[in-house]
Amino acid sequence: MIEESRPGIPDRGVRFRSPNPNVRPFLNQIFSIRRFTADNETRHLLPIRESHLPKASPQPSASTRKRILFAAGSGDVAQTLERWASEQADTRIMAQAYSAQIYTLAHQRNWRLFCFPNNPCQPLRRGQISVLPFPKPTKQGLHFFVEEIRYGYKLARLSKRLHVDLIICATGMHPLGYLAASMFSGKPIVISLHNTLWIRGQEAPKGLRGIILRNSARFLRKRIARVVAVSDEIRNQVLQLWKLPPDRVAVHVPQYELASMPSSSPSNDLPRRILFAGRVQTHKGIDDILHAAKILEDDQPNTYHWVFAGEGPALANHQATAQDLGLDHATTFLGQVDRATLIQEITKCFVTITPTRATFNEGLAKLPLEGAILGRPAIVSTVVPALDLLEDAAIGVRPSDPKDIAHAVQTLHENTDLYLAKCNACNRVRDLVTDETISFRTRIAQAVDAAINNQ
Template sequence: MATTIFKAIPDNRAEARREADGGAGAQAGGRTGAQAGATRTLPAGLDGVVERLGRGRRILFAPGPGDVEGTWRRWRAGEDDPGIAALAYSAQVYELAARLGASLEVRTEAPPTADAPRDATDPVAFAHLPARAGSGAGHHLRQIRHAFELAREARRTGAELVICQRFLGHFWPLAAARLGGTRLVISLHNGFWPAHRGPNRLERAIGALNGLALRLAGARVICVSEAVREQALRIGLRAEAVDVHIPQYAEPWRDAWTPRLPDRPLRRLVYAGRIEADKGVFDLLGAFAGLARAHPELRLEFLGAGSKLEALREAARAAGLEGRADFAGHLPGDALRARLADADLLVCPTGPGFSEGLAKTPIEAALLGVPALLSDGVPCAALLAGATETFRAGDAADLEARIAALIAAPARLAAMNAAAERLRERFFDRRLGLGARLALAADAAFEGRRTSPARSLATEPPVRAAAG
């Protein structure tokens, strides 16, 4: 796997401490008193980038699904979004816009909240521009139309910069915005095809068109994982235009890790996520059924909701697993974290047909000290080397065998737990987070230059980010 390339940001820890104390650095950063309670995601050392980008930019932001307006209201009130374990991607965009003194037009997939209080001086405005669902050829036509709609919105609003976090599939029509002088930064949170295989003929054709258009438009692309970065390079984007970010977490997560004794047995398996067939939940239930008779102490808990929840419950009943396989449904953040912390092993069985961009739940498990078993279609394994093991996606027999091996060797779980402690610093290094990478990408897009110098994650020293 290629080494992740990270552009350098100065390590100015003294300035970070001044900002945390509310000194001159905080005022220069453009944060109001209300916003100062939320966790800072932009590191010290970006002043030169902010100065080059200038004040008063007009930005069009197209986020993915989720309550980004709710995140905005919490961020404005000085709070992190409690419904999201990691620091919200949209909150990092809001902080960057505030640092730049920019006006931000947000085009949401969910309708804006009608009764949300509005401030006439508010630099952030929300409007509904949903992606259109479909299947077959109609799906592709709707994606193309939606990308053109975003390009028209950029022209209509006079946006100087588009930040697109929405996975369009067909990104090439968005390049039309460049004809009006708009710069493009694409934040890819999904792969173009499943990580464990190469592209099919249609995916290659769409990828080639995306790569050509985005390259000609001078777009910068920030990927959620190394696997997605490799796909971005494969469709023809230049290496200097493609970056990777790492999810960031608030300071309380830093102290969440707990050690695991070498002889502690594996008794509790947990799945946390959407209950859908392509997420591999039926493979996991089948593997558990194969282990249940020989291991009466073993329990499995599904944390999450989805369209296949009732079908999965029925399958568990049919397999005689009532009382052994539990279904908690959707849980709020604190409750989910508590259930995850009690697990002996997180299982992330994403199937071979699902294009996973990263998967953050195994990261959160690692921060808690919980080992994880992942299918080979889950890209976050590259960030968690030693803290996870993998099995073949879609192969319930291989999954069963891997769980059985871990039951027989509890010391392996303790070793994975110890590896997780060694890896955690990168999830608190704000230079590697989305906000910092967006700032650098926008700077490069406006300057029309290559990004340099480059450093690998292995050689770039970590920063203990100041809490807000």
């Protein structure tokens, strides 16, 4: 049984009364949440000051503006809001920022938008749009599931305090978190998914993880209003696991401004430049690229040059591996680069490469798309859903297989007709990434309209 805190007693959130004394502390640990205050005792649990939260207003009627809670991801949504409000182009990333598209939608629809990124930031308000930090703890094992449920419950508490009409949840959460948010908020929820539920090409999880996924899905399918996914692979998995009607799950395609991204013909000069760009982590497959580079360097010296753009925890290890393999002359590590530099690197390259390993739930991967926009085909691991979108503009390779990577690179180098055919196939991608009808903003607008109208 659930009871709310009684009058005159400090609010500690929901409390469970269970006849089983062993169950009660565990349930209270999951669902306990303190009030939104600025005292030192509670700030670490929910780092939002009372003064930062907008004052609660009466429940809005149908004639007033809609109040929307946007649970954002880990991007710098506050800086994006600053740039959006001042009509400055965001030069930090290639694609149109998802949060900027939400801001535009809020402006067009006259929403009162409360944006809560899952990482620390400075509170900010511009017009009817507020950004407030709502950090999401990172845990492992069973504590991960506990924190996911608690985070979803905290979102529900926020939605009640702010009297919102709907929640847009774009922060990555386990289905248990979505379930907690939907159960305790009582509001329609639109979920934006950017990662697969399991690895592309593999079966749905079994064991404890599979049991949790399937059982949470049984309840989610009745509570989730709409789902907007970044790839067909995610949509297919949602339909399989959550059993939602197909019209409740839509796919969007990242959108790009092509004025600064002209397509060009690749150079015939040697060495051929192969470009990786992204977060430098073990699951990105950079070690596999380096061993493929060693294979090709031994077979065809000075024919290929491998360029790595990005930073991350595995950067030093990969640089050491390149040195150990004797690839100093054949590799370049650029570190973090800005948008203009990345465009230059793609233009100079022969092909982009995204060899993600089968240990990461990749939702799409944008580098292959950005390479195709600029006229460069991609070598992509078969666990990467971007392969479906690229079609003939890419070659799929097995994850964690340097020999397959080396074979793909060599094939494109030696088979000119095949390479040019894949370059021509890139034109289709340029059409997709400028189609407003399948943009994130359009799909979210459609999902919100359907969710509110079906209440």
